[in-house]
Amino acid sequence: MSDLALFETDRLVLSGWRLDQIDDLVALHGTANVARYLSSSGEPWTREKAETALRGWIELFETRQLGKLRLTRKSDGVFIGRAGFGIYGPTGEPEIGYALFEEHHGQGFAKEAAAGLRDWYFRETTSTHFIGFADTCNAPSLAVLRKIGMEPTHVEVEPGGLTCQFHILRRPSIG
Structure with a gap:
């Protein structure tokens, strides 16, 4: 996956990652306030963990057209x-x-x-739904899931050890 834009929203460019951008991911996930919602340990990511994740995202995009994308602000190209x-x-x-x-x-x-990803997903895939979840204490993230139309389903402990509220969004029916 390259750094070419997959798509744009009003203010953002969503693009693929390159391995030489690892420092950006370490900076993002290496902060305590971001890491606290990534696993129950809340430990900031090491460079090794970030590299493993980045390689996985690149592979997932190449094999399934999915994966986490870089967000940059259109107005100035800043990685956000x-x-x-x-x-x-x-x-x-x-x-x-x-x-x-x-x-x-x-x-x-x-x-x-998230709204751009929702629209892209249902436009570019034939899948019937996708899920989302966030730590039950992460009110802003839970609000984003609701704002893009996701419906709460259940609360469960996810593999990283966080107690999360799960949501689902089903493909809109046509007609």
Whole structure:
């Protein structure tokens, strides 16, 4: 996957990753305020963990057209976070996720990216649904899932050890 744009929203460019952009991911997931919602340990990511994730996202995009994407602001090209689809291990379902640098919280970027991903997903795939989940204590992230039309389903402890509220979004029916 290259750094060419997959698609754009009003304010964002969503593009693929290159391995030489690992420092951006380490900076994002290496902060305590982001890492606390990535696993129950809340430990910031090491360079090794970030590289493993990045390689997985690149492979997932190459094999299934899914994966977490780089988010850059259109106005100035600043890297602000990542958003995209992973595969939820226990069920194999596509799962939407996002993380932004703290200074970009509260500006509607996560909702804009998630809504763009929702629209792209149903336009570009034949899949019937995708899921999303967030730590039950992460009210802003849970609000984004609701704002893009996802419906709450259940609360469960996900493989990273977080107690999460799960959501689903089914393909809109036509007609």
